[in-house]
Amino acid sequence: MIDEKGILFILSGPSGVGKGTVRKALFEQSTDLRYSISMTTRAPREGEVDGVDYFFKSRDEFEKLISEGQLIEHAEYVGNYYGTPRQYVEQTLNEGKDVFLEIEVQGALKVRENFPQGVFIFLIPPSLEELKDRIVNRGTETEEKVKNRLLAAKEEIDMMDAYDYVVVNDEINHAVKKVQSIVSSEHCKRERVANQYKKALEE
Amino acid sequence: MIDEKGILFILSGPSGVGKGTVRKALFEQSTDLRYSISMTTRAPREGEVDGVDYFFKSRDEFEKLISEGQLIEHAEYVGNYYGTPRQYVEQTLNEGKDVFLEIEVQGALKVRENFPQGVFIFLIPPSLEELKDRIVNRGTETEEKVKNRLLAAKEEIDMMDAYDYVVVNDEINHAVKKVQSIVSSEHCKRERVANQYKKALEE
Structure with missing residues (x-):
């Protein structure tokens, strides 16, 4: 309730x-x-874990998410996309966290x-x-x-x-x-x- | 400065x-x-120190301060006045505290x-x-x-x-x-x- x-x-x-x-x-x-993990198309560096440091995606996947409105914000730095996934943020806030x-x-x-x-x-x-x-x-x-x-x-x-x-x-x-x-x-x-x-x- | x-x-x-x-x-x-000490006309209780627990004033003194606008607020409880002296508050704020x-x-x-x-x-x-x-x-x-x-x-x-x-x-x-x-x-x-x-x- x-x-x-x-x-x-x-x-x-x-x-x-x-x-x-x-x-x-x-x-x-x-x-x-709760920390909202960013999404990126950059390659993981040594020791970086998918879903911990970043969500690592291909360029195609990332652009699909952009077109579907699934990123609250995104930007391109040095040829790589970085962005904030909408679902995690909205769902977690709705859970009261x-x-x-x-x-x-x-x-x-x-x-x-x-x-x-x-x-x-x-x-x-x-x-x-x-x-x-x-x-x-x-x-x-x-x-x-x-x-x-x-x-x-x-x-x-x-x-x-x-x-x-x-x-x-x-x-x-x-x-x-x-x-x-x-x-x-x-x-x-x-x-x-x-x-x-x-x-x-x-x- | x-x-x-x-x-x-x-x-x-x-x-x-x-x-x-x-x-x-x-x-x-x-x-x-900085704690702003209240002013009162009530008698000090055992152990209470003037200028530490309260500023203790006579009824005449208190009413004079009211009429001079020297209290930010005051009220009467059970026959005694209680109030907040203006000068300390304004001076301390002006000193940046x-x-x-x-x-x-x-x-x-x-x-x-x-x-x-x-x-x-x-x-x-x-x-x-x-x-x-x-x-x-x-x-x-x-x-x-x-x-x-x-x-x-x-x-x-x-x-x-x-x-x-x-x-x-x-x-x-x-x-x-x-x-x-x-x-x-x-x-x-x-x-x-x-x-x-x-x-x-x-x-």
Whole structure:
């Protein structure tokens, strides 16, 4: 009789920020989150297991799934497809379990179109945090060096706008704890909790 | 040059739910939160210290502060005034530190009028959670017993609407952890973080 859907959490951020490292550290700890495994046409690397690291598919299979609308998002990098299978995500959420995606920025924007109720977390590099501190504290940094960093920073800051939360990856354990806090507090959000009670009392 | 205001957190809930116990357990742990001490005209009990447990004031002093607008909220219980001094809250927030209030439901509603940007946490008794589970799982409870509890439950659920988060006080440690998660995740909210970066880059 439980009619509570799970929550979809999406971890994203600029390339090289350490999304994969944070995700792995998060899943090494006890968690109720279910990780949504990506699908790819790239060949498995040594040690990679189908259905654990990725779902490995041929190009034909992948393109068939795209045309059938079975991927929430997909993209092509260096000649290979990567994507998020729809069925696992929807089925798991319907079972009342939370799903966790770790995904590139472009993919996250597409997921947002399909799942606007998802919780979008943007991981930023410590260099952005340091840049802010440097500016705020009027440090001794050369003007030139700060200006070069500013261009990249502006792009990163513009990306933030599509997200609900921003986490600095200054240290993996800090970042993991913040993500865990976000997961926990999202379950305490009043709209979610109040609706559960209101539904229960209506029965 | 830091121009980041602290966040005001308000813990409230129905009488007897255990707000004080959760607040004490929270402050026994390491925290950056500053507790806003209430003001009262009630006489100190044995062991209570002025400026630690309460600010103890005479009735005249208290009424003068009310008329000067120096209390964010106040109420009278059993012939004594209780209230929240404005100066400490505003000054601490302006210093960039978070403030924590533990307060009755009526007071919380008044705080919300003054500080709509505050984060309002509603603590609910486990009996409400149990009631929901009982209804949802169609337990063997007698109809009569459930019905009696339903009236109180409806009032509690209606109260929730003025809050941002709902935490079940099923076990003190669980409740404390959830409050800590809310504090941590509120600092990761995109609007807050993005504004800090945007401000820094404008300089």
